Amino acid sequence: MEENGNKLHKTMTSQPGMSDVVLGCVMPYIDDPKDRDAVSLVCRRWYELDALTRKHITIALCYTTSPDRLRRRFRHLESLKLKGKPRAAMFNLIPEDWGGYVTPWVNEIAENFNCLKAVHFRRMIVKDSDLEVLARSRGKVLQVLKLDKCSGFSTDGLLHVGRLCRQLRTLFLEESSIIEKDGQWLHELAVNNSVLTNLNFYMTDLVKVSFEDLEFIAQNCRNLASVKISDCEILDLVGFFHAASVLEEFCGGSFNEQPERYTAVSFPPRLCRLGLTYMGKNEMPIVFPFASLLKKLDLLYALLDTEDHCLLIQRCPNLEVLETRNVIGDRGLEVLARSCKRLKRLRIERGADEQEMEDEEGVVSQRGLMALAQGCLELEYLAVYVSDITNASLQYIGTYSKNLCDFRLVLLDREERITDLPLDDGVCDLLRGCEKLRRFALYLRPGGLTDVGLGYIGQYSSKVRWMLLGYVGESDAGLLEFSKGCPSLQKLEMRGCCFSERALAASVMQLTSLRYLWVQGYRASESGHDLLAMARPFWNIELIPRIVGEDPVIEHPAHILAYYSLAGPRTDFPESVIPLDPSAAGISS
Amino acid sequence: MSRATVELDFFGMEKANSCKSQFQKFIDRRRSFRGIQGAISKMNPELIKSVIASGSTNRNPVDWRKSFSVPSSPKEDRSTSLPSLPLLNPALRSIPSEESPETAPLTIFYNGTVSVINVPRDKAESIFKLAVEGSSKNIESVDSSKAANPSSDQQNLLEARNGDLPIARRKSLQRFLEKRKERLTSPYAW
Secondary structure: OOHHHHHHHHOOOOOOOOOHHHHHHHHHHOOOHHHHHHHHOOOHHHHHHHHHHOOEEEEOOHHHOOHHHHHHHOOOOOEEEEEOOOHHHHHOOOOOOOOOEOHHHHHHHHHHOOOOOEEEEEOOEOOHHHHHHHHHHHOOOOOEEEEEOOEEEEHHHHHHHHHHOOOOOEEEOOOOEEEOOOOHHHHHHHHHOOOOOEEEOOOOOOOOOOHHHHHHHHHHOOOOOEEEOOOOEHHHHHHHHHHOOOOOEEEEOEOOOOHHHHHHOOOOOOOOEEEEOOOEOOOHHHHHHHHHHOOEEEOOOOEOOHHHHHHHHOOOOOOOEEEEEHHHHHHHHHHHHHHOOOOOEEEEEOOOOOHHHOOOOOOOOHHHHHHHHHHOOOOOEEEEEEOOOOHHHHHHHHHHOOOOOEEEEEEOOOOOOOOOOOOHHHHHHHHHHOOOOOEEEEEOOOOOOOHHHHHHHHHHOOOOOEEEEEOOOOOHHHHHHHOOOOOOOOEEEEEOOOOEHHHHHHHHHHOOOOOEEEEEOOEOOOOOHHHHHHOOOOEEEEEEOOEEOOOOOOEEOOEEEEEEOOOOOOOOOOOOOEEOOHHHHOOOO | OOOOOOOOOOOOOOOOOOOOOHHHHHHHHHOOHHHHHHHHOOOOHHHHHHHHHHHOOOOOOOOOOOOOOOOOOOOOOOOOOOOOOOOOOOOOOOOOOOOOOOOEEEEEEEOOEEEEEEEOHHHHHHHHHHHHHHHHHHHHHHHOOOOOOHHHHHHHHHOOOOOOOOOOOOHHHHHHHHHHHHHHHOOOOO
16 A cells, blocks of 8 residues: 555645645654654644654553554554563563563564564563564565564574575574574574674573574675674684674674684674673783774673773773673773773673672772763763762762763672762762763662752753662652652652652652653552552553562562553453552542 | 461551651661671670570460561660560471471571571570670770761661662673683583
């Protein structure tokens, strides 16, 4: 049905202003979802035009709408991203069977979305049968398939993809839990595909893949630019590296042989994004010849100590993205600040807790943060686990990191005494200084932020859309003050709160932009009754009740999940999730 | 919901504890195993063993419905006659069949070891009393001349722990750290 062109010509321009033809030419250039959202609200004509020309939709929680509604509004969609389980699932906090099944969506895609070329499922449950349906119905046109932190399928499901999706440019499986039967799926991909540019099965536990198939893919796919794989001996990949002549990104692999043998490995000439698993100080020199070309370095799964970090980082003046564990230490951050003036994104994850497993220098504190803020002025994203912190270091970030859009700080609980708590003033200065901040996470401990500090967050986070708050504030008063602000806050996650159900419900009603709430660890009652104060139309409230494990005896506190939905309550609850039903309590919704 | 666990009124929420500030109540609430661990870790190990040994043969009845109150900070009123620590009754785990009904399991985390002992209530109280006295003596001697700063006092008392919720680790990193351990301990590691 070529109704796009026909429809535009048929509509008359009876009122002054832009004709539909002109509008139809302009509209496709409007990509930003917020702009499109605004456009669609102007009038019925613009709403319809937006619906016809929108290329991509992200549905942040699959239960907020239904496949049917999506199809009725955006029939000509080319690209769809769907997210399922709450973000906390990445930290093992959500029951595996919580939900987020792709099946109804895949069925709708198979039937009706004729223009769909790109599909991205994140934190969802995918079955082999879903992959078969998708491959059979859309295999001829599908260019991008991303199964991102998904579970529920096996390599048998991937066979259908390898066999039938011959136009696939991107196959992304990173961090998915895949049941491995064999490596046949990769062989099918190698035999049937010559256009692949991105192949990613990083951080999956697939071990039966053969490096010969990888080499085969590199030979057939002349545009292969990014390959991220599971553990595979690097020495077996020499042929692959030789064949992948335009490769820019490589992650994965494994080092199991004597270090001297790796001097024979040569990497493709355009390689500028790298992450080598289990790389130690003795293998590190193989990176030195092209370290100055590196724009992105992933050291999360390397075996380097603080000194190794210093030696490597000082050779990477063009580094824009660095991911590593806190073994980098304050000293490594100082080297980073001196050497990598173009740094845009820095993620410092938490290493092992046992002292013997990591370098004793491997702690990050205010010292490293202050050096970083002053040295890396182009920083846009900073996520860090610190062992110590001060207000001054946060003030430095507010002063120097003017491009910061995303800031996440977690205060580890290893040290009993923290140099400078509470962090009220530092947080205030950071929020006031970083005017572009859109995403903000602060995970502290009791005493880390007072009610006044929590009020500052509300007052000074005008553009922030997503927040994660852990162990902040002292009382309900703090939360209520906080919720008077945050005008842009759409998604709020909280953990380890001292707030009552009543205060949580009241704050939800005050946060004008809020459409999604997740809380674990709060003053829960047996029935959740006080939460009903936030009952309202289109607002789904779900509980994952408190679990006391038997062995070991660990308590998993209750979760609240609440979100706006056009689709009504879920119909696929597992036993571990309980909907809160306002009608049962006599409250109309 | 019928459950075997008896949930205790941890920090006297139902009691008239109005003298305590909101902040104090919150801080009290956050204490759990780690709070107990902190207090007991300052005790003489021999003392613990002797109390437990003397208690295990006693047959006093236990009333689990009675609520325990939390020991307050040294600066507050210490005249509470029952300075006992909260108990989480792990009744959901498998209990040996020969356990006598008058005693209940007490789990102690001490010095890197975990012990589970069946003791009657009065002996449990004695242990708690000793723990509180032991820990508060330490704190009093250090902080007695400190200017009143409620936050840091609470922090010291809490030992700045995160209470019930340990900081969750990302799945991918968790797996990597486990695999790394295996690599280091495997016989072929070099």
